[in-house]
Amino acid sequence: DVVMTQSPLSLPVTLGQPASISCRSSQSLVHSDGNTYLNWFQQRPGQSPRRLIYMVSNRDSGVPDRFSGSGSGTDFTLRISRVEADDVGVYYCMQGSHWPITFGQGTRLEIK
């Protein structure tokens, strides 16, 4: 199975400051069809996960442009340009390029 390793696991951030979460996979996430199926999810307290980014860098509808995704191969990053109070929660990366689908351990973002 592909192991997804996120860092940091805890991320205290001051309001208005940027934040960055790393996600590394144990093997390349380039699928045989040429696409890279790496998604990012936000889970606010008490809510279901919500997808923010799909296929590395595509923002889902309604996601603020403060959120961006980048990376390739085995190394990916989610960036928040200016953290707001509403961003508190746990962030997960997920790979869908190889069976079984696997998630990172999650990164807990909190306001300092």
Added chain:
Amino acid sequence: EVQLVASGGGLVQPGGSLKLSCAASGFTFSTSWMSWVRQAPGKGVEWVANINQDGSGEYYVDSVKDRFTISRDNAKNSLYLQMSSLRAEDTAVYYCATAMGGYWGQGTLVTVSS
């Protein structure tokens, strides 16, 4: 508006069975791969099973193979998860979702305990 409403969770004894259902609306269910994903209390997210559009292809995480069965009824816009030989470690909130996580339901809690 897309809605995925999961139901059927509850308390079950170890070794018991339970069937979860998910009612889908607001998107073309019959052309969508679908998933069940779970989250143990206070833990991370784990993908459990996928099913293709017509139900002819099913995929499972190793820990539930031969115990869980995913199925669907496109005429009823519904997704199911039949769970048997349940273990304490299957205790979790179970979410139905579209296969790449674009849409998620609210989840239903399954507790396996004597």
